[in-house]
Amino acid sequence: MLIKKPAAIRPSEITSEKNYLNRRNFIRAGALLGGSILAPSAMSAVVPDKRGAKLAGIRKSRFSTDETPNSFEDITTYNNYYEFGTGKSDPYKNAQDFDPLPWTVKVEGHAEKTGTFDFADFIKPFDLEERIYRMRCVEAWSMVIPWVGISLAEVIKHFRPTSKAKYVAFETLNDRKRMPGIRRGSLDWPYREGLTIAEATNPLPILAVGLYGQVLPNQNGAPIRLVVPWKYGFKGIKGIVRMRFTEVRPETSWNMAQAREYGFYANVNPNVDHPRWSQARERRIGAGLFASKQPTLMFNGYGDEVAHLYKGLDLRRNY
Ligand code: MTE
Numbered sequence: 081m082l083i084k085k086p087a088a089i090r091p092s093e094i095t096s097e098k099n100y101l102n103r104r105n106f107i108r109a110g111a112l113l114g115g116s117i118l119a120p121s122a123m124s125a126v127v128p129d130k131r132g133a134k135l136a137g138i139r140k141s142r143f144s145t146d147e148t149p150n151s152f153e154d155i156t157t158y159n160n161y162y163e164f165g166t167g168k169s170d171p172y173k174n175a176q177d178f179d180p181l182p183w184t185v186k187v188e189g190h191a192e193k194t195g196t197f198d199f200a201d202f203i204k205p206f207d208l209e210e211r212i213y214r215m216r217c218v219e220a221w222s223m224v225i226p227w228v229g230i231s232l233a234e235v236i237k238h239f240r241p242t243s244k245a246k247y248v249a250f251e252t253l254n255d256r257k258r259m260p261g262i263r264r265g266s267l268d269w270p271y272r273e274g275l276t277i278a279e280a281t282n283p284l285p286i287l288a289v290g291l292y293g294q295v296l297p298n299q300n301g302a303p304i305r306l307v308v309p310w311k312y313g314f315k316g317i318k319g320i321v322r323m324r325f326t327e328v329r330p331e332t333s334w335n336m337a338q339a340r341e342y343g344f345y346a347n348v349n350p351n352v353d354h355p356r357w358s359q360a361r362e363r364r365i366g367a368g369l370f371a372s373k374q375p376t377l378m379f380n381g382y383g384d385e386v387a388h389l390y391k392g393l394d395l396r397r398n399y
Contacts, residue, residue, distance in 0.1 A: 228290030249330035
């Protein structure tokens, strides 16, 4: 469903959008809030305690596209997050009262370092980066999103997976009380996703904790979600509470729901159609009703960085 959007706002206006979301106090997960004189390395320890708060100490990334990002409204009102409903505006409407903090991430499986970490401690060792990525949904629409996050490859290295770790599996919070969509049973909960270790240690994927320089809105997966720009959007699991290093390929939610339509790899591929529609073109959200669709690029345009991961693999069978 398409919803009506307010006039687009310029990126320069975004950080003053303080009243965009409800003001609520969260438990303080970090001691340092918005101190602009701190060195970048210390900045990554900053977890602002308010929704919509500005993140500090963000580095720019060489992986960012120079395409114009979608507006904050586009990115935060047109979402898929079935835990909050299946309509595109449901996550925006139904996730406003969700309190993401306190939050813990459990790391388990074949790694030397495992355990349960408070969100602030989990992200503390890593640099915050802005990565402006093209995102392509399997439903044939796309956006450009200025994420703020930490490198997944750095996170993986930090936990020192053993030689048995061939995959990384992720799980979302599964809380019927706080996530109204879960009660409707549209998927087999918790939402699950996975990557091969080679994919997860590629420099491109990030664990996003913000967008447009501010704390990640609930509807986009607060407080932490995966972003893999060369794969269809459904690989970008939101609200991550568990990461597991596995020897066998983990189950993934959309593959479990419809294996013929959604594979494990889910690489953006204009040459392999979804069984019910073409993947050759895409509609850029926000471009206007009369804008023509644009061609979809192999690996969403990130082929130089990732094509080598799939050498010799039949991408028609491994969709
Ligand atoms: N993660 C969870 N936990 N639940 C979901 O329903 N939807 C996926 C993905 N991550 C989903 C999820 C799909 S289908 C898409 S297209 C992207 O989130 C959308 O991310 P965005 O709303 O931030 O653009």
